[in-house]
Amino acid sequence: MQILSRVPLTYTFKLFSERKDVLVFVTTRLGGSSQNHLASCNIGFNMEESAEITVANRRNICNALGIDFEKTTFQQQVHEDYISIVDLKNAGSGLLQKENALPHSDAMITTEKNITIFAQAADCVPIAIYDTKQKVAAVVHAGWRGTVKKIAQKTAIKMIQEFNCSPNNMLVGIGPSIGRCCYEVGPDVIDSINQNFADTSKIIQQHGNSVHLDLWEANKCQLIEIEIPESNIEIAQECTKCNAHLYYSSRNDNGRSGRFGIGITLL
Ligand SMILES: [Zn+2]
Structure with a gap:
């Protein structure tokens, strides 16, 4: 990860750091006014x-990133697999009040320049997807439920089917979230993973008794499944719970946490 702005502190992925046609940013908990x-x-x-x-x-x-505040767009995330399309008509939804965020949505796609679509997280995985040829951008919010429902894969498939994107041209940034180090799961989650993934050897691991x-x-696998090249996928490799000084972590804060997230803007 590379620093984009220092106050507030934001990062980007190496994969996106040199690009002039898109901005991908990961926010942190540093440099704001919350108490x-x-x-x-x-x-x-x-x-x-x-x-x-x-x-x-x-x-x-x-302001720190030089993007249009009025066109920054938020969704009401519900751990499902519904995908919203954002254009000039609904850009800015949820910016000033929660009530008018795009309802019942865990992913957004846009083809419009200067609209920022933003996925919030605090242990769930925020993901940015960009097609370099068709200039289509997406963000995804994937907790374990969204991961099992393969919302990242479904978003990429929608980009391919409806926006003429191609797996070979897609770049993906998988943001900070609860890492394998800290994410113990129970039998219900393990069952869901086993039902939805052919090979779970890299996804589920025994740590002692847990x-x-x-x-x-799990998110990388489902994108490779639809032939996005592995070299086009970058994982931030930062656990929110281990780095709770830098990111919000619902588990670290016993559910009373704030939110950070990933934004993407076509330039
Ligand atoms: Zn951890």
């Missing part, structure tokens, strides 16, 4: 913080 357990750059609306502070953090990130899930590999 106490939400400190300091929470970008998710939260009952424990006034919306003005959350919106100010969002605005400061946009079983750990690797969400990064």
Whole structure:
């Protein structure tokens, strides 16, 4: 990961760092105005913080990155596999209030320049996908449920079927999330993984008496399954719980955490 802006602190992937046609950014919890357990750059609306502070953090990130604040678009994430299309008509949804975020949506696709689509996370996996030839951008929010439903794969397939994208031209950044190191799962999750993945050898691992899930590999595998080249996929390799000073982690904060996330903007 490479630093994009220092205040607020944001990163990008090596895969995207030199590109002039797209901006992909990962936000952190540093450099904002949120207080106490939400400190300091929470970008998710939260009952424990006034919306003005959350919106100010969002605005400061946009200003630091030189992107159009008014066209930054948010969704109401529900751990399902519904995908929204964002254009000039619905750009900016959910920016100032939670209620008008794109409903019932865990992924967004846009072909429109200067619209930023943003996926929020705090242990779930935020993912950015970009087709370098068709100039189509997507973000995905994938917790274990979305990962099992293969929302990242479904989003890429929608880009291929409806927007003429090609797996060979797709670049993928898999952002910080709870890592295999910290993600112990129970039998229900293990069953779902076994039912939905042909080869689970890289996805599920025994750690002593417990079983750990690797969400990064599970999302990477489902993208390789549809022939996105492995070399086109970059994993941030940062566990949110191990790096709770840098990212929000729902598990580390007992569910009372703020949100960071991944944004993508066509330039
Ligand atoms: Zn960890």
